[in-house]
Each structure stands twice: as structure tokens, then as C-alpha cells.
Ligand SMILES: Cc1cc2nc3c(=O)[nH]c(=O)nc-3n(C[C@H](O)[C@H](O)[C@H](O)COP(=O)(O)O)c2cc1C
Ligand code: SF4
């Protein structure tokens with residue numbers, strides 16, 4: 001069984017490809033019951049985006065309630081820059097036999113750093129494909145290792161900055177909608193894994209004060225009507241559409 005958490009599809013896409021190659025199943029951990037996991041599988045995998053140098057808190061809480069049995073446990077962290085010690089930290093919650101980072105396009109166009117261009121997004125997708133093949137080979141070999149790009153100051157970033165992010169940065173206050181673009185389709189409400197959005201009079205309202213900060217609503221709104229503060233205005237949106245880069249950033253996608 002491979003559990004994933006994903007806002008903009010990088011982790012979901014990778015979980016599904018890996019599951020296909022391992023002859024296993026990819027399951028969205030949102031809505032799954034960790035206590036129902038029976039621990040009888042050959043593989044127990046977790047795929048998630050790195051948020052502030054750690055796994056998303058919701059994924060850590062889920063993993064902490066799973067009894068892994070005798071499965072070969074692994075995690076894949078998708079990230080846009082560096083992972084810090086996200087995989088080591090995850091392993092302290094659910095002991096991993098292996099952990100891999102796969103660099104993927106950035107989905108957080110709300111800061112003035114770690115921002116991909118359209119060109120670097122496509123380049124990352126081209127480089128991620130062989131990296132994924134390599135990782136699948138290591139999983140089939142049931143390797144025992146952690147292999148990722150930790151970056152500088154990794155330990156402090158994971159153990160000091162991730163808690164600060166979870167406490168202060170996962171707020172919904174800065175989200176707003178450009179009403180002249182929004183068509184009231186309700187996709188944002190449906191896709192929000194935190195159940196934080198409700199449509200009121202045809203427009204999204206962020207009803208909960210905090211969320212997972214997954215950026216699904218902002219990146220996947222078909223009209224690019226959702227903004228986070230001012231910085232996201234005019235920035236291109238990204239979500240995973242497969243490794244075939246011809247499909248990205250065209251009018252019809
Ligand atoms: C709130 C937030 C925090 C992030 N923090 C990091 C980070 O610390 N390091 C990094 O390399 N990428 C970071 N990213 C980028 C994502 O990890 C990356 O784009 C990931 O592949 C997205 O996965 P998804 O498409 O499955 O949601 C962050 C993204 C978000 C939304
Ligand atoms: S997804 Fe976009 S267009 Fe659809 S209701 Fe939400 S904000 Fe409006």
C-alpha cells in the first residue's frame with residue numbers, strides 16, 4: 001500500500017507510477033483510516049510534498065498511527081529546492097527502510113523565493129523522470145538508505161522552521177478571490193483536503209482560519225481567480241499533468 005498526500009499532483013502522480021511498478025495500490029491518505037491498515041503488504045510507502053523542510057503535519061500524524069507490520073517501509077518526498085532532514089524526521093515517526101527525495105516543480109507562488117519559471121518547471125520534470133526510474137529500481141531492490149538533497153543547515157531547518165511554519169504560516173487569511181474571474185464552478189471547495197472552503201453566493205470563502213497550505217485551490221482554479229496576498233498575482237500556476245512536458249502551459253491544457 002502506498003499512501004500519498006498531494007496538493008498539486010506531484011506526489012500523487014509519483015505515488016501512482018510507483019504503485020503501478022510495484023504492483024501495489026496508491027491511496028490518498030485524506031479520508032483513509034490509519035487504524036484500518038492491516039500491515040500485511042510487501043510494501044508500505046508514503047509519498048508527500050516537503051513543506052518547510054518536513055513532511056506535512058497531517059501526513060506525520062497519519063503515519064504515526066499506522067502499525068507497519070513486516071512491510072518494507074519507504075517514503076518519497078517531492079520537493080522543489082531542498083528537503084532538509086524531512087525524511088530522517090519522518091523516519092522518527094514511522095521507521096523507514098528507505099527514503100528518497102525527487103525534485104519536482106514548485107507549487108508555492110506566494111513567496112519571493114523558491115519560485116520556478118515555466119522553463120525551470122519543464123526542466124525539472126525532464127530531470128525527475130530518470131530520477132523516478134532510479135528510485136523505483138532501488139525500491140524493487142529493497143535498498144536500505146536515505147538519498148535526498150538536504151541542503152545547508154538541514155537539521156535546524158527541519159527541527160526549528162517546520163514547527164514555526166505549522167504554527168504560523170498555514171493561515172487562510174491571505175486568500176482572496178478575483179470575483180470578475182471566478183465562475184462559481186465550486187472546484188476549489190471540492191478539492192480542498194482541509195474542508196476549509198465553502199461557496200457563498202457563488203464565490204469561495206475560506207471558512208477555517210488555517211489549512212494544510214497545499215496550494216491546490218490557488219494552482220488548480222481553472223480561471224486562476226484565487227490569490228494569496230499580492231505576490232501570487234500574475235504568477236503562473238502549476239499542477240502535475242504527467243511527465244509529458246508538451247502538455248504544460250498551453251491554452252488547451
Ligand atoms: C507550503 C509549502 C511549503 C513548501 N516548502 C518547501 C521546502 O521546504 N522545500 C522544498 O524544496 N520545497 C517546498 N515546497 C514545494 C513543494 O514541496 C513541491 O512543489 C512539491 O512537489 C509539491 O507536491 P504536490 O504537487 O504533491 O502538492 C513547498 C510548497 C508549499 C506549498
Ligand atoms: S475554482 Fe476558481 S472559478 Fe471555480 S469557484 Fe473556485 S475560485 Fe471560482
Ligand code: SF4
Nearest residue numbers: 192211212214215217
Ligand atoms: S484552502 Fe487551499 S491551500 Fe488550504 S488546504 Fe484548502 S486547497 Fe489547500
